[in-house]
Amino acid sequence: MAFPSYLVPNLWTLTLLTLLAASVQSNFIVFDDDPLQPVTQDETVSVGGTVTLTCRVAASDNSSLQWSNTAQQTLYFGEKRALRDNRIQLYRSTGTELSITIGNVQLSDEGEYTCSIFTMPVRTARATVTVLGVPGKPQISGYEDTVQEGGKVTLTCTSSGSKPPAKLRWYRNQEELTGRPDVVETNPDEATYTVISELTLTVGRSDDNTLIGCAVDHPSLSSGEKWTEQPIRVLFTPDVTIQPQNDLPREGEKFIIQCIGNGNPKPTSYVWQRKDGELPLLAKVDGSFLLFEMLNKSDNGVYLCQADNGIGKMQGEYTLLVQDLTDDSNNLFPTSFYLPSSSPTSDSPSPSLSPDSFPTLMSTTSGSSASGSLPASSPPTIFSFSVPYPSDLTFIPSFSSSSLSTSSLSPSPPPVKVLSTSLSNSLFPDLSMSPEPHPPSSDSSPSSSSSSFSPPPASVTPPSVAPPSSDSLTPSSVTIRLNGVYSFTGK
Structure with missing residues (x-):
């Protein structure tokens, strides 16, 4: 039978696709059309670990399954152990499965293992076991002593026993650094590798007590499982x-x-x-x-x-910058009062009194006056104190306008003895005042006196000063003998 010429290229294409599909199918170990064909899978295990080899068939015809090692030595035939190796144990045996385990795996256990089923013909499947050489803990060398600021230090990290070759990584306080490319050396006694890496650093004072770390990266290890740190001391x-x-x-x-x-x-x-x-x-x-x-x-x-x-x-x-001591001059109350001794003219100091003892003294205003008398036996009392005045007030003694005025008052006038006062009753309402202008003497007797102020003697002439401004302080202190009280004129 002859095909039309236009169909010939299509037939050739169909034939090539069929052959290609058959070729690809032959590379797989799964045979859907043969239920008695064993099925296995490759395994990877680290040195010292345990690997499980499993062989299965889809259907059973009562034929036994068998596992053989890389040297084609039978390990298990069904449930029976054939090789005396305590590392090899039976895991599961049924009509469709045979599974065994190999413990404490060594590098020599690596290779192809064969599963067979004794049918006619015998069917087989292979499983490749890959054994990973576990790298040893890295060692850092090259650091011997402290390094001066601005100097260089070269560190070497080494790890042996890896398979395949491990990769080394450098860190400074958890920050990854770039070292030189790893050098891989083959170990002569076994199929493992030694990996070497170098790191050169220029150190500063911030690197003092810094930890330089070297970590091993390998499929047999979890991240950060094997790690070594070297502290660096920097002189600065x-x-x-x-x-x-x-x-x-x-x-x-x-x-x-x-x-x-x-x-x-x-x-x-x-x-x-x-x-x-x-x-x-x-x-x-x-x-x-x-x-x-x-x-x-x-x-x-x-x-x-x-x-x-x-x-x-x-x-x-x-x-x-040395600071002044705390200034207490802004306190408006007297800091001390002086009471006389037995002598009426004594100015010796006495214990300090609180400003609360004289509440009316601070409230005296211009023109205030009071009259009264003390007993004849009571000598006049002299109070001597200093009162810092605020900037908007000027206090002066109450003198006669004909003898003394605010414009001629000196900043610190001398004490003036006044024979009598008009403030006694207001300050001490419970006391009677003596009319005597002076303490009684041996040749004198008590006599009455008016409550008006007497001007100072003509010989006492206060030095003239310029009239104070509204914000000046005049005077800074006044001492007046007024039978135990003071009279102030606020301005």
């Missing part, structure tokens, strides 16, 4: 800072500053200097400390400290 000059004992140095107080040098090694020598001058006489140097026994404004300045650790010298500075 100190960083110098000066720290004060407190942040507010006050005049008259003790003060300490410390020179702190962070270097490797630690500084062993400290030199203190004062910029543009000598150290104060009361300043004492004690190693890294500079002590001021009592601060003074003359101690102000810039102080320098130089620290030396044998690798180098570095200098730090501190600016000292």
Whole structure:
């Protein structure tokens, strides 16, 4: 039968496709059309591990399955052990399956294992066992001693026993570094490899106490399973800072500053200097400390400290600015009162009294007056105190306008003795005032006196001063003998 000429190329194409499909099918171990054909699979195991070899058939005709090793020695025939090797054990045996295990696998166990079924004809299948050589823990060499800042260090990492060859990776504090390409050497005694890698680093002070790590990357290991670290010590000059004992140095107080040098090694020598001058006489140097026994404004300045650790010298500075002591002059209340002794003219100090003892004294206004009398036996009392006045007030003694005015009052007038006062009743309502202008003497007797003020003697002439402005303080202190009280005129 002859085919038309236009069909001939198509027939050739169909034939080639059929042959190609048959060729590809022959490379697979699965034969769907033969239920008695054994089926196996390849296995990979690490040295020292256990591998399981399984052989199956789709159907059983009561024929036995058998496993043989790479030397074609029978390991198991059905349920019967044929080779006396305790590492090989029966795992499962049925009419359609034969599975065995090989424990403590060695590199010599690598190769092809054969499963056979004794039918007519005998059918076989092969399984390849690949044994991985487990690499040893990496070792780092090349580091012998400390390295000075700016120097170089070369480290070598070595790992042996891997199969296939392992890959080495470098790390610095968990950050991966790039070393030189690995060098692979074959071990003469067994089919394993030794891998060598080098890393060269230029170190700085930040690398001091840094951990340089080398890790092995291999199929037989989990990530990071085998890892070695090498700490690096770097020598460097100190960083110098000066720290004060407190942040507010006050005049008259003790003060300490410390020179702190962070270097490797630690500084062993400290030199203190004062910029543009000598150290104060009361300043004492004690190693890294500079002590001021009592601060003074003359101690102000810039102080320098130089620290030396044998690798180098570095200098730090501190600016000292001495502060004034706390100023209490803004307190409007008297700080002390002076009471007389047995003598009526005595000005000896007495225990201080609280401002609360004289509440009406602070509220006295211009033109205020009171009258009264003390017993004749009670000598007049002299109170002497200083009252800092606010900037918007001016206090002056209440004198006669003909003898003294606010425009001629000196900042600090002398004490003026007044024979009587008009404030006694308002300040001490429960006391009676004596009309005597002076304490009684041996040749005088008590007599009454008016409550009006007497002007100072003509011989007492306060020095003239310029009229104070509205925000000036005039006077800063007043001392007046008024039978135990004071009279102020607020302005």
